[in-house]
Amino acid sequence: MKKVLFIDRDGTLIIEPPVTYQIDSLEKLxxxxxxxxxxxxxxxxxxxxxxxxxxxxxxxxxxxxxDTFVPAHQKxxxxxxxxxxxxxxxxxxxxxxxxxxxxxxxxxxMLTHYIKGNYDLANSFVIGDRETDVQLAQNMGCKAIYLxxxxxSDAVLST
Numbered sequence: 758m759k760k761v762l763f764i765d766r767d768g769t770l771i772i773e774p775p776v777t778y779q780i781d782s783l784e785k786l787x788x789x790x791x792x793x794x795x796x797x798x799x800x801x802x803x804x805x806x807x808x809x810x811x812x813x814x815x816x817x818x819x820x821x822x823x824d825t826f827v828p829a830h831q832k833x834x835x836x837x838x839x840x841x842x843x844x845x846x847x848x849x850x851x852x853x854x855x856x857x858x859x860x861x862x863x864x865x866x867m868l869t870h871y872i873k874g875n876y877d878l879a880n881s882f883v884i885g886d887r888e889t890d891v892q893l894a895q896n897m898g899c900k901a902i903y904l905x906x907x908x909x910s911d912a913v914l915s916t
Contacts, residue, residue, distance in 0.1 A: 758877035759806055762799055763868070763893070764844075765885030766811040769904055770796070771833060773886075778814075781825040786832055793840040800842055805881070808871070809847045812862050812889070816851035863892030872897060 767773040767780060772787040780786055799805050815821045834847065848867040852858035859866035862885075871878070883894035884902040894901035 761881040762805040763883040768886035862889040
């Protein structure tokens with residue numbers, strides 16, 4: 758069975774800008790140091806499939822139009838691909854927290870094919886910087902890596 762690393766985007770691989778928390782321009786796209794080399798090593802040496810899982814609050818609305826999101830996201834994907842890091846899937850939920858969408862993290866509706874498929878979820882990980890990422894790991898039967906200044910008792914690793 759295949760192991761998967763479900764990875765949050767903003768605040769995990771790229772720096773989340775204060776105030777808006779939206780990567781809605783190329784100028785706001787800033788990668789964390791060593792993100793490329795760590796992801797390449799995980800994918801190649803440890804044999805994990807990489808799946809991007811991201812909540813993008815209100816994507817497609819007037820306050821966060823799709824045409825401002827797409828160029829920065831495509832640049833993000835291309836930059837990783839140029840370093841040999843290819844995401845098997847990019848799963849992006851555009852809903853707002855108030856929508857209570859089952860596809861919004863920590864919901865698993867975007868990930869049912871992993872839950873029902875031939876994947877080793879017990880040895881897979883969700884990595885992210887928010888409580889919802891740790892909750893997603895619990896909901897999927899995965900382990901959590903919590904990238905935050907705070908520790909989290911439900912994560913196997915907190916940084």
